Amino acid sequence: MGFFIETxxxxxxxxxxxxxxxxxxxxxxxxxxxxxxxxxxxxxVAALAMARFSEWSNAALGGDSxxxxxVIGIIGAGAVMFLVAWAVExxxxxxxxxxEGATLLMVTLxxxxxxxxxxxxxxxxxxxxxxxxxxxxxxxxxxxxIEGGVMINKEDFIAAALAAVLVGGLTLFxxxxxxxxxxxxxxxxxxxxxxxGIPLNKTWVIVWCVAGLVALVAGIxxxxxxxxxxxxxxxxxxxxxxxxxxxxxxxxxxxxxGLIIGVGEKLSEVYLGPFVGGGIxxxxxxxxxxxxxxxxxxxxxxxxxxxxx
Amino acid sequence: MNMTDTNSSSTAAASAPGRRQGExxxxxxxxxxxxxxxKALTDISFNIREHEVRAIIGPNGAGKSSMLNVINGVYHPQxxxxxxxxxxxxxxxxxxxxxxxxxxxFQNIALxxxxxxxxxxxxxxNLRMKCNIFQQALWLGPALREEIAHREKVEEIVDxxxxxxIRKTPVGALPYGLQKRVDLGRALAMEPQILLxxxxxxxxxxxxxxxxxxxxxxxxxxxxxxxxxxEHDMGVVMxxxxxxxxxxxxxxxxxxxxxxxxxxxxxxNAYLGSGH
Numbered sequence: 001m002g003f004f005i006e007t008x009x010x011x012x013x014x015x016x017x018x019x020x021x022x023x024x025x026x027x028x029x030x031x032x033x034x035x036x037x038x039x040x041x042x043x044x045v046a047a048l049a050m051a052r053f054s055e056w057s058n059a060a061l062g063g064d065s066x067x068x069x070x071v072i073g074i075i076g077a078g079a080v081m082f083l084v085a086w087a088v089e090x091x092x093x094x095x096x097x098x099x100e101g102a103t104l105l106m107v108t109l110x111x112x113x114x115x116x117x118x119x120x121x122x123x124x125x126x127x128x129x130x131x132x133x134x135x136x137x138x139x140x141x142x143x144x145x146i147e148g149g150v151m152i153n154k155e156d157f158i159a160a161a162l163a164a165v166l167v168g169g170l171t172l173f174x175x176x177x178x179x180x181x182x183x184x185x186x187x188x189x190x191x192x193x194x195x196x197g198i199p200l201n202k203t204w205v206i207v208w209c210v211a212g213l214v215a216l217v218a219g220i221x222x223x224x225x226x227x228x229x230x231x232x233x234x235x236x237x238x239x240x241x242x243x244x245x246x247x248x249x250x251x252x253x254x255x256x257x258g259l260i261i262g263v264g265e266k267l268s269e270v271y272l273g274p275f276v277g278g279g280i281x282x283x284x285x286x287x288x289x290x291x292x293x294x295x296x297x298x299x300x301x302x303x304x305x306x307x308x309x
Numbered sequence: 310m311n312m313t314d315t316n317s318s319s320t321a322a323a324s325a326p327g328r329r330q331g332e333x334x335x336x337x338x339x340x341x342x343x344x345x346x347x348k349a350l351t352d353i354s355f356n357i358r359e360h361e362v363r364a365i366i367g368p369n370g371a372g373k374s375s376m377l378n379v380i381n382g383v384y385h386p387q388x389x390x391x392x393x394x395x396x397x398x399x400x401x402x403x404x405x406x407x408x409x410x411x412x413x414x415f416q417n418i419a420l421x422x423x424x425x426x427x428x429x430x431x432x433x434x435n436l437r438m439k440c441n442i443f444q445q446a447l448w449l450g451p452a453l454r455e456e457i458a459h460r461e462k463v464e465e466i467v468d469x470x471x472x473x474x475i476r477k478t479p480v481g482a483l484p485y486g487l488q489k490r491v492d493l494g495r496a497l498a499m500e501p502q503i504l505l506x507x508x509x510x511x512x513x514x515x516x517x518x519x520x521x522x523x524x525x526x527x528x529x530x531x532x533x534x535x536x537x538x539x540e541h542d543m544g545v546v547m548x549x550x551x552x553x554x555x556x557x558x559x560x561x562x563x564x565x566x567x568x569x570x571x572x573x574x575x576x577x578n579a580y581l582g583s584g585h
Contacts, residue, residue: 178435182435185421194404195404198404199404
């Protein structure tokens with residue numbers, strides 16, 4: 001029993017981290033109708049910037065204050081993400097108003113390569129570490145309830161809590177504020193949004209900034225877990241089935257999708273794995289996404305596609 | 310009702326009670342618009358006076374929508390000047406037109422389909438919201454009060470257009486006629502000085518058309534909004550507009566009161582074919 005709960009909690013926490021990356025996809029899709037393939041590259045760039053800026057400022061400060069170095073790192077990385085958002089709007093999206101979704105999709109592929117290249121040019125392509133003082137030691141909980149207790153990784157727990165707060169805040173921002181409404185309006189119809197006076201340029205910069213911020217948080221968390229290296233890009237690939245499962249347009253969908261896939265992966269690996277020789281974790285998410293697509297093409301929480309004929 | 314107005318139906322419409330034609334608010338001078346080699350508009354001049362209902366009519370492909378898109382800032386004519394309140398208007402984006410008080414509806418309905426009727430109309434209040442992104446994100450008092458004030462205005466519009474029963478419905482799920490009404494509501498929420506209506510009656514049945522006519526006249530009477538309206542159905546237009554511009558193949562072939570336009574030989578030819 002204790003082991004089962006442990007596996008499940010582990011899954012939930014990993015799921016929350018998937019949700020965090022998935023959130024980046026959903027935000028941009030909601031606000032511009034674009035599936036942003038560059039999200040993974042943004043996570044990488046954000047993590048690289050964070051790692052290097054804090055490393056440099058730590059050296060400059062003589063290693064006295066890791067906290068201060070991290071704050072400078074976060075500010076520096078935030079500035080880089082703002083710059084990315086501004087540049088993407090100024091040099092790419094502005095030229096592509098009212099274009100087909102497929103065109104925009106291909107463009108984000110291009111943006112991904114440019115970001116990966118530039119990021120590594122400026123910040124280097126070694127393996128770096130981010131140390132934001134996350135506690136690494138596991139703790140035993142619920143000892144009174146279950147024999148032997150449940151072992152929880154503190155780092156995962158904090159990361160999951162952070163992700164949950166971010167996700168909740170962004171949901172409210174999108175649903176309850178005037179700017180959130182304007183962002184949704186732009187996603188729905190460029191022309192109509194302009195006709196009521198919503199400036200597309202500003203809106204896109206805001207959205208890409210928010211997505212950059214989410215990428216930064218994801219980059220810091222994943223980066224401090226697995227080290228900052230090129231393979232961070234693949235984190236985005238893990239979030240792909242999450243977005244499909246939860247629905248491209250739904251922030252809560254990203255969370256629930258992340259949790260389902262996180263838990264599903266871990267449980268299936270532990271309980272089904274032995275029968276098929278393991279390795280389930282790698283393909284499980286995609287199969288689940290596929291099954292959902294069969295029954296609900298818009299995902300679990302996506303907006304129902306209404307077509308009048 | 311004034312006794313003299315009942316003499317002929319066309320003059321009655323031309324000087325409908327309570328409607329005053331004010332100063333020229335928008336003056337279009339020698340507008341020409343080309344797409345590559347295709348001439349969409351050729352040397353068109355006409356003006357729009359404050360508070361009037363101004364119709365632009367013409368057969369399909371006459372350039373009516375292009376004209377509207379010029380006024381709205383979507384298209385930029387290669388030649389000609391647009392004077393807005395006596396000042397020449399520079400080349401601009403549609404959202405700047407919105408800031409200047411020009412609202413529009415769309416021929417093919419461009420609503421935010423996934424959003425509720427209320428949210429759709431609320432987007433029309435966007436320009437009037439003054440709180441910045443941080444106040445909104447943190448739900449500070451001013452942002453909340455602002456939201457409530459604008460919501461009240463939106464409810465007034467919902468009442469005005471008689472769409473109370475569908476307030477929370479996603480617009481994508483509504484029948485066509487109601488979507489048209491929401492489209493109008495969103496434009497109205499901007500409290501525009503000039504309201505551009507792109508074929509507001511297209512594809513509607515007789516009852517829906519009558520409703521729409523009633524709303525257009527009510528808007529004109531109650532708010533004094535200047536209305537520019539595109540239609541290819543002549544009958545409806547003649548009853549509700551003060552002045553009519555007629556386009557055919559991108560050229561202006563008639564301009565005047567509905568009565569004058571109706572008796573214009575070029576207009577008759579364009580609509581019925583020159584054989585008649």
